[in-house]
Amino acid sequence: MNKVLLESRDGARAEITQHGAHLCSWIPSGGVEQLFLSDASEFREGAAIRGGVPIVFPQFSNLGPLPKHGFARTAYWQLVRAEQLSEGAAQAIFTLQDDVSSRSIWPHAFRAEFTITVEKDSLQMDFSVSNLGEMELHFQAALHTYFRIGALEDTRIAGLGGLHYHDTVTDDRNRYQEEAILEFQGETDRIYADISSDLKILQPHQTVIVRQTGFEDAVVWNPGARKGAELKDLETDGYRYMVCVEAAQILKPIHLAPGQSWVGSQCLTVVPTLG
Numbered sequence: 471m472n473k474v475l476l477e478s479r480d481g482a483r484a485e486i487t488q489h490g491a492h493l494c495s496w497i498p499s500g501g502v503e504q505l506f507l508s509d510a511s512e513f514r515e516g517a518a519i520r521g522g523v524p525i526v527f528p529q530f531s532n533l534g535p536l537p538k539h540g541f542a543r544t545a546y547w548q549l550v551r552a553e554q555l556s557e558g559a560a561q562a563i564f565t566l567q568d569d570v571s572s573r574s575i576w577p578h579a580f581r582a583e584f585t586i587t588v589e590k591d592s593l594q595m596d597f598s599v600s601n602l603g604e605m606e607l608h609f610q611a612a613l614h615t616y617f618r619i620g621a622l623e624d625t626r627i628a629g630l631g632g633l634h635y636h637d638t639v640t641d642d643r644n645r646y647q648e649e650a651i652l653e654f655q656g657e658t659d660r661i662y663a664d665i666s667s668d669l670k671i672l673q674p675h676q677t678v679i680v681r682q683t684g685f686e687d688a689v690v691w692n693p694g695a696r697k698g699a700e701l702k703d704l705e706t707d708g709y710r711y712m713v714c715v716e717a718a719q720i721l722k723p724i725h726l727a728p729g730q731s732w733v734g735s736q737c738l739t740v741v742p743t744l745g
């Protein structure tokens with residue numbers, strides 16, 4: 471499988487496969503791997519990679535007639551360029567356009583672009599979609615980021631207090647989170663609406679600040695022990711070492727008039743714990 475390797479002048483690194491424009495690895499400058507990638511994942515055409523950053527487009531999950539999470543994560547993307555920019559950051563740009571196979575299940579003319587930029591302690595991901603057709607375009611999207619964590623019981627998410635969410639596990643569409651901090655107790659699968667401030671993935675040794683723009687929703691997913699064991703491409707107990715915090719646009723799909731574009735971004739910054 472073709473891979474693009476990025477390295478910034480200060481030593482931040484990323485690895486992206488052309489299959490799915492799938493970011494599989496991100497190592498900040500002087501740091502360690504931040505993305506979870508399952509050892510049991512399949513790396514073959516037509517299959518989704520378990521881990522890294524799958525691109526969900528144009529449908530989230532099974533909320534429509536298309537294959538689960540859409541077709542972008544299993545499509546072959548074109549590399550536009552991969553380079554070190556003059557300021558020292560490393561950047562890769564991929565595009566996906568409609569073709570015979572996409573039009574057979576989703577009859578729309580579009581161009582999607584995914585830009586990955588790494589430098590120092592940060593990863594910036596920008597996902598854009600342009601409507602190249604003559605009809606209105608409707609879609610959902612998400613950057614389905616799998617964070618590598620030391621242990622689930624030591625991991626908490628801040629920034630979700632005071633938000634409404636759709637609980638996918640119980641199919642309860644009208645939940646409200648009062649607690650400032652989310653801890654993981656069993657399968658967790660939630661779509662939070664109206665994200666307006668940064669989220670934080672808190673662990674004893676570090677915090678990852680997750681900032682999103684353009685995307686209005688955020689998904690927090692951990693399959694828990696039982697569901698995790700059912701996922702063939704997740705190694706035994708893999709659920710304990712991953713948590714997904716996804717920048718998403720699900721509850722209010724994007725509507726684009728002909729010629730219009732939309733962009734959504736997720737930016738991650740690692741802050742080590744001092745002392």
Ligand SMILES: O=P(O)(O)OC[C@H]1O[C@@H](O)[C@H](O)[C@@H](O)[C@@H]1O
Pocket residue numbers: 518531538539614638659660689691716
């Ligand atoms: O197994 P998949 O298709 O990669 O999906 C993984 C998960 O993706 C999450 O975004 C969904 O909220 C979950 O419901 C889903 O199980």
